[in-house]
Amino acid sequence: MSVKYSVVMRKNPSRITEPGKYYAHAQAYGDLDFDSLCEDVNSRCTVTRADLAAVIESVLDSMKQALAKGQIVRLGNFGSFQIGLSSKGAEKEDEYNSSFIRGTRIAFRPGKLLINMQKTLSYSQVAKLPVKAKATTTPGTGV
Structure with missing residues (x-):
């Protein structure tokens, strides 16, 4: 597997008058949600999906408490x-x-x-993702 990237032009904010340069921009493809993570780990070991979910939730609660204490x-x-x-x-x-x-x-x-x-x-280069169109409204109409 490889990390997908596209090439994008960016200007240096401290040198806005200079021409931009092209840089790699990582492209995410999908995500791994909590349930899918538990299923994936479950398929690799003998612990049940429910037990995994309970342990991970408990670890996250402990982390939250420790961070709140400054640890x-x-x-x-x-x-x-x-x-x-x-x-x-x-x-x-x-x-x-x-x-x-x-x-x-x-x-x-x-x-x-x-x-x-x-x-x-x-790494493997891919096409840029399309830019999402911004909603436009007609002044005074809210549409």
Whole structure:
């Protein structure tokens, strides 16, 4: 199997007057939902689909609780998850308080399993996906 990509032109936002360059853009083909993941894993082992679903849901609940406490969640060779913050700056340290925090994100750092998988990927070029048409309305009519 290979990673599908198309070639797209992009401009450098800091050099908007310069001509754009062409870059690879990964194209996703489908997805693997929770039920399909459980079925796939079930076909490879003796654990039932229902047991798999229960274990995965429990792991996700534990991860959510640990992240909310500020812990790093390490999933062995798969990778780790950690909360990151976005905030405004204060002029002085003693002026800073939690109201400066704008939001959070969850940072994922891949482990050896995924890093090694990336080293073995192959690539195949495909046509660009069609651009979705934007809905247009006639002013004053809402149509």
